[in-house]
Amino acid sequence: MCAALNPAHVPTDRALARRQQVLDAAAECFRRRGFHGASMAEIAKTAGMSAGHIYNLFENKDDVIAAIVERDRDEIVRRIQETLDGEDVMEAMLAAVEDSCHQPDRDAEAALNLEVLAEASRNAKLAQVVVNSETIIRRKAMLLIRTALGPKADRLPADDIEARASVLAALFNGLMVLSVSQPDLKQAAVSRVMQRMMRVLLEP
Numbered sequence: 001m002c003a004a005l006n007p008a009h010v011p012t013d014r015a016l017a018r019r020q021q022v023l024d025a026a027a028e029c030f031r032r033r034g035f036h037g038a039s040m041a042e043i044a045k046t047a048g049m050s051a052g053h054i055y056n057l058f059e060n061k062d063d064v065i066a067a068i069v070e071r072d073r074d075e076i077v078r079r080i081q082e083t084l085d086g087e088d089v090m091e092a093m094l095a096a097v098e099d100s101c102h103q104p105d106r107d108a109e110a111a112l113n114l115e116v117l118a119e120a121s122r123n124a125k126l127a128q129v130v131v132n133s134e135t136i137i138r139r140k141a142m143l144l145i146r147t148a149l150g151p152k153a154d155r156l157p158a159d160d161i162e163a164r165a166s167v168l169a170a171l172f173n174g175l176m177v178l179s180v181s182q183p184d185l186k187q188a189a190v191s192r193v194m195q196r197m198m199r200v201l202l203e204p
Contacts, residue, residue, distance in 0.1 A: 015057070018049070018053075018057060019057055019058075019067070020071075021047050021048075021049070022043065022047050022049075022054055022057055022058065022064065023064065023067055023068055023071055024047075025043050025044075025046035025047035025048075026038070026043045026046075026047075026064045026065075026068060027068055027112055028046055029042050029043050029046055030065075030068075030112060030115055031108055031111045031112050031115070034115060035061070035065060035115060035119050038061075040054060040055075040060075040061055043061075043064070062123070062125060062126060065116070065119065065126055066125075066126060066129045068112070068116070069116060069126070069129050069130055069133055070129065070133060072113075072133075073133035073134075073136060073137060076137050076140075077136065077137060077140050079096070080137075080140045080141060080143075080144050081140070083096060083144060084143065084144060084147055089144065089147050089148045090148050090199075090202060093144070093148060093198055093202070094195045094198060094199075097191055097194045097195050097198060098191050098195070100172060100175060106176065106179050107179050107180065107183075109176070110176040110177065110179045110180050111180065113173075113176060114176075114177070114180065116130065117130070134169075137169070138162065138165050138166065138169065141165035141168055141169065142161050142162055142164075142165045144165075145161055145164050145165055145168070145201070145202065146161060148202045149202060149204060152204040153204075155204055156204060164201050164202075167201060168198075168201060171194060171197065171198075175190070175194070178190075
């Protein structure tokens, strides 16, 4: 029997909850001390469990980092799907820009994402996890753009749609970086400009 179908390999709700508990604690430690500064012992203490218990859930710290990347990927894909499920995709995308500019935990998320990218530049295994995750997100974003364009999308080559998805990612990732480098960022003004750029991206 395939392992994915074997009940013995299906995580219980309790195991999934414990994994999330570890990932939340690890993300907090990584933001505060960096990947190399945060030890598994510190993560265990923050999670309120033993280091041995964590090793029952994750092979090592790299495994924890990869799981955080994949969890963030799944959250982004979920948000994109919510936009796709809405009645007006264009308006939902513009609203997403507004939400991103005023996201309360944006600074903490930015610090963690920058830490991930820095580590991925040195760690080939993590780099592959990041690339795979970004590929999944980009494909979902391409579907979002095609849906927003409607029949007009049929007149565009596939690489044009992909380029628009990449520029869209650059806008949101750039905004994330600015939350660190420009803490006094004029969020309302930036939101208005990003929404105008979004409309340009969704013109054929």
